[in-house]
Amino acid sequence: MKEQADKPKGKKYTGGTPNLNELEGIDLFPEKTAKARAILEKYPVPEHLLKRSSK
């Protein structure tokens, strides 16, 4: 598997099943979301690690 530093891929949803725009507002993975929220609350990320600037 190779990564490419190129433009984002993908196409906008234009119809079909499942309806992405209808489902978008629904949490399809509530257990995983709850687990992730618990991790976030318990283990906040130290600000100094969030550099977010390119080298």
Place this chain on the structure above:
Amino acid sequence: MDRQDYEFTYSDEYKLYSFVSEGRKGSIIKLVQFQLLKADRYNLAFGDWSPTMGGIDDMTVTDNGDMEMVLSTVVQIAKTFLSSNPGKSIQFSGSTAGRTRLYQIILNMNYEIISQQFEILGLLHGKWHKFEKNVNYEVFLISKLL
């Protein structure tokens, strides 16, 4: 066929994505969702769409023989999400320890390329660290470098 990942579609707000896994068990619709956790952080989760259930099961072991293409597609989707949502971060871990380990291997394999565009942190024993290869983290956090 020499493709490395599947074509995918995304919702109006770039929070829900779908693609079709093609393998020995047929065509399986995969959904990838970015769920808001707090202001700038989203959880990444994905699983199989079940038309009969009208829902998702992220514990399913699909075994469709195309795991590498599926995960490569999820990586591309994550890139699209981060490019479409500047300043946001993605938190993710596997449904099982084995899957988390699999994600670790993928990050290890592609670290040099991924790290040029993205910052990766890993949670280990209750503390966040800058990602290092060959360390088994429990949770990952990825942000696009600005």
